[in-house]
Amino acid sequence: MMNNTKVIQVEGLTKLFGDFVAVNKISFEVEKGEIFGFLGANGAGKTTAIKMLIGISKPNEGKALVAGFDVFTQAEEIKNNIGYMSQKFALYDDLTVKENITFFGGIYGLSKKIIKEKTTSLIEDLELQKVTNSLVGSLPLGWKQKLSFSVALIHNPKIVFLDEPTGGVDPITRRQFWELIYKAASKGTTVFVTTHYMDEAEYCDRVSIMVNGKIEALNTPKKLKEHFNVENMNDVFLKLARG
Amino acid sequence: MSISIVNVSKSYNKVNALKNISFDVKPGELFGLIGPDGAGKTTLFRILTTLLVANEGVVKVAGFDVVTDYKNIRKCVGYMPGKFSLYQDLTVEENLMFFATIFGTTIEENYDLIKEIYIQIAPFKDRRAGKLSGGMKQKLALCCALIHKPKVLFLDEPTTGVDPVSRKEFWEMLKRLQDKNITILVSTPYMDEAALCDRIALIQDGNILEVDTPKAIVKHYTKQIYNVSANNMYQLINYLKEYPFSHSVYPFGEFVHYTDTRTNFNSNELKTYLRSKDLSNLKIDKTIATIEDTFMELAK
Numbered sequence: 224m225m226n227n228t229k230v231i232q233v234e235g236l237t238k239l240f241g242d243f244v245a246v247n248k249i250s251f252e253v254e255k256g257e258i259f260g261f262l263g264a265n266g267a268g269k270t271t272a273i274k275m276l277i278g279i280s281k282p283n284e285g286k287a288l289v290a291g292f293d294v295f296t297q298a299e300e301i302k303n304n305i306g307y308m309s310q311k312f313a314l315y316d317d318l319t320v321k322e323n324i325t326f327f328g329g330i331y332g333l334s335k336k337i338i339k340e341k342t343t344s345l346i347e348d349l350e351l352q353k354v355t356n357s358l359v360g361s362l363p364l365g366w367k368q369k370l371s372f373s374v375a376l377i378h379n380p381k382i383v384f385l386d387e388p389t390g391g392v393d394p395i396t397r398r399q400f401w402e403l404i405y406k407a408a409s410k411g412t413t414v415f416v417t418t419h420y421m422d423e424a425e426y427c428d429r430v431s432i433m434v435n436g437k438i439e440a441l442n443t444p445k446k447l448k449e450h451f452n453v454e455n456m457n458d459v460f461l462k463l464a465r466g
Numbered sequence: 467m468s469i470s471i472v473n474v475s476k477s478y479n480k481v482n483a484l485k486n487i488s489f490d491v492k493p494g495e496l497f498g499l500i501g502p503d504g505a506g507k508t509t510l511f512r513i514l515t516t517l518l519v520a521n522e523g524v525v526k527v528a529g530f531d532v533v534t535d536y537k538n539i540r541k542c543v544g545y546m547p548g549k550f551s552l553y554q555d556l557t558v559e560e561n562l563m564f565f566a567t568i569f570g571t572t573i574e575e576n577y578d579l580i581k582e583i584y585i586q587i588a589p590f591k592d593r594r595a596g597k598l599s600g601g602m603k604q605k606l607a608l609c610c611a612l613i614h615k616p617k618v619l620f621l622d623e624p625t626t627g628v629d630p631v632s633r634k635e636f637w638e639m640l641k642r643l644q645d646k647n648i649t650i651l652v653s654t655p656y657m658d659e660a661a662l663c664d665r666i667a668l669i670q671d672g673n674i675l676e677v678d679t680p681k682a683i684v685k686h687y688t689k690q691i692y693n694v695s696a697n698n699m700y701q702l703i704n705y706l707k708e709y710p711f712s713h714s715v716y717p718f719g720e721f722v723h724y725t726d727t728r729t730n731f732n733s734n735e736l737k738t739y740l741r742s743k744d745l746s747n748l749k750i751d752k753t754i755a756t757i758e759d760t761f762m763e764l765a766k
Contacts, residue, residue, distance in 0.1 A: 264629040265600050310627075364503040390627050391655045393502030393670065394758050395765060398716050405700035419629050420656075425719040426699065444720065455719060457630055457658075464631045 230255050230382055230413045231276065236285035238271050245271040247436035248285065255381075258404060258414045260424050263433030264464045269417050270386065272433070276415075277384055278302050290381040303331070306375035309386035313371035316360030320351055323359055324374060331378035345373050365396030372403055376412065383407065385416040389423065401426055421457035430456070432463050439463050467526070468493045468618055468649040469514065474523030476509055483509040484520070485672040491651055491665075496644045498663035499653040500761070506672040507653040508548060511622045514651070515545045528617045541569070544611035548623040548653075550603050554596030558587055558606055561595050562613060569614035579646060580609045583639060601632050612643070619643065621652040625659065637662050657758035668761050675764040680757055687755035687763060689713065692733060693721035696745040705743050709736065716762060723759060724750075 231253035238246040246268045253259045263269045274280035276289050278298030287294040290304035314323045321342060328338035346355055349369055359367060368388055375383050385404075389397045401423065408414050416427065424430050424444060431441040440447060440463055447459045469491035476484040483506045491497040499507050512518035514527055516536035525532040530539045552561045562584075566573050577584075587605050590598065595606060604624060611619060621640075625633045637659065644650060652663070660666045661680045668675040668683070676683055696702040699717065706715040706724055713725040726736070733750045740748055 264631050265627075267629075387627065391503040391623075393505075393655075393765065394657060394762050395716075396502075401717055402700070402703060405703070409700050419627065419633075421630055422719040426717060460630050461634065464629065 228255050229253070230290055231259075231415070232286075232288045233276070234286045236272070236275060236287050237283050238268075238275060238280065239283045244436050246275070246282075249433070249436075249438045250285075251431055251438060251441055253382075253413055253415065255413055256408055256411045257429065258408050258416065258427045260427030260430035261415060261417045261433070262424055262430055262460065263417075267433040267464070268436040269433055273384055273386060273415075273417070276301075277305060277307055303378075304381050306378070306380040306383035307386075308368075308371045308375040308383070308388060310368070310388065310390045311386075313367055314359045314374060317358060319356050319358055320346065320362075320370060321355050323370070324377065327374045328377050333378060341377055345370075345377070349373060363396075365392045365400070368392055369396070369400055369403060372400065376407060380412065382413040382415060385414065387417050387419065389418060389420060397423075421455065421460055424456040424460070432460065434464055467491065468495065468528060469497075469651060470524075470526040471510075471514075472524045474510075474513065474520045474525060476506075476513065476518070476520045483672050484513075486522075487669075487672070487674045488523075489667050489674060489677045491649060493649055494644065494647055495664045496640060496650045496652070496662075498660050498666040499651060499669055500655075500657060500660045500666050500757070501653070501669035502655050504671075505669045507669060508622055510669075511545070511547075511620055511651075511653065515543060515620055516540060541614075542617045543620060544614070544616035544618070545620045546607045546611040546622065546624060548626065550607065552595045552603070552607055552610060555594060557592050557594055558598070559591040561606060562609055565610040566613045571614050573613065576613055576615045579615055579643075580612050582642065583612075584609050601628065604628070604636070608639070612648075616648065618649045618651070621650065623653050623655065625654055625656060633659070657756070657761060660757045666757075668757075668764060670761075670765045675761070683760055684755050684757060687760045689725040689755075689763075690731070691753050691755055691759060692724045692726075692736075693718075693749070693751045693753040694724045694736075694740075695721050695747070695749045696740070697747045698745060701743070702740075702745060705740060705745070709739060714763065714766070716759075718756075718758075721753070723753070 229252045234250045235248045236246060237248050261269055275282045275294055278294055278301040289301045292300040324342045324345060325338055328341060346352055389400055404414050429443050431438050444456055451459050451462050453459055467490045472488050474484055474487050501507055513520050513525060516532050516539050519533060527539045528542050532539060562573055583605050587602050625636055640650060665679050667677045702722055703715060706712055706722060711727045713727045716723045737750055
């Protein structure tokens, strides 16, 4: 049974590569409109877990419902109901800002009328009027990432997955990016985000920390800090992440 | 000076990647070049390592001019580019041997210098470099950059995309290299790493915003910063931005860093304003500036 306020429900999810257990029986739930931080050291299994949740990698064991759909049998429905962005795969550098928006709108099957409306509002919101017809490749990284995030939301997905969206982005733009995240969450979109910036971990409603394929901690930043008796999330991470 | 940069400019077509920048790095210093993607850090590294010629300016590394004496520089510097640039089809050991041979040395001769780093990847010495994890690639690249015992080591964003634990370990490693009298110029987009350097240069859009010790740079920040927190961070940010006297409003971990435009600012006034909004658990306290605050104020 799908609970209406739980948009991600994961139970015992496991992924093996040969003998190697990349993701080891992880279980958690994410609420509608929540900003959920998914942290872990490099190689802890975050990307593998995300790939299963977005329907591009089949788990070996366990259960997972994403936006109400089963990752084993309804991968296509999941893809239609989520947005995804990462630092690596974002937009097409050789298309203009406008062309990228039109392209992704088309991919998600939006009508021409809606794409036109979306394009106008999105460009205004991000103040990209001057570069509407510039190639995305020519924009600073921070602008690309903000645009990429907005494009990931173009089809009003229930959940948006962000894999290290702010890596290398300048500190001001990084904060503008988080304001976009807050805005999306305040409108009810669930945000599932990974980051290596521990100040950003503090911006999340709840944070999970993965260590060697397992979720070793999951709580609000405040509770995690209390539990480990430390001042900030960086210290929580340092205490946990090496197992 | 280990590195001397005087009035250097570089442009690509219409883009001015570096705009008349100057600074020095002293022998044995651990010097940080702090700035975001696109600031011009890599362009500067390429000029310093004689891979790119500046349009204007004079640059010396280890006492040699980068244009007229580039061959001598290449012998005595180590360079770890931001992008993994070792031979993916060679094994860990083969890569290291290759770089040692190129520089006319052997792994044995300078093993002391890399030992501590190399033992961590030695179990994988027969694995091809292309098959290593990110952290192991980074360690191998550092070994290869060190194997000829360079006088100056250039590290271009060695910790980008690296988790906090590995970053901490990497910086501990750098500190120990510094003890062996190697001058290190390292770039990073992580402002918290700046505090670990002897001196830093803040760079954005091809301009050097400031050069000083991390402690001194923070002191250049003249405004009083307030930590503000409430139950709803997003609403809090919006209300603070709407406040007519707000100078800057930046989320900063569990707080929002707020500065006011007035010199005679009284935080009680702000509290009264915020109390009139639908917020609870309101807190306003004075705090001190970090390097990131300083950077944002300068870059604004």
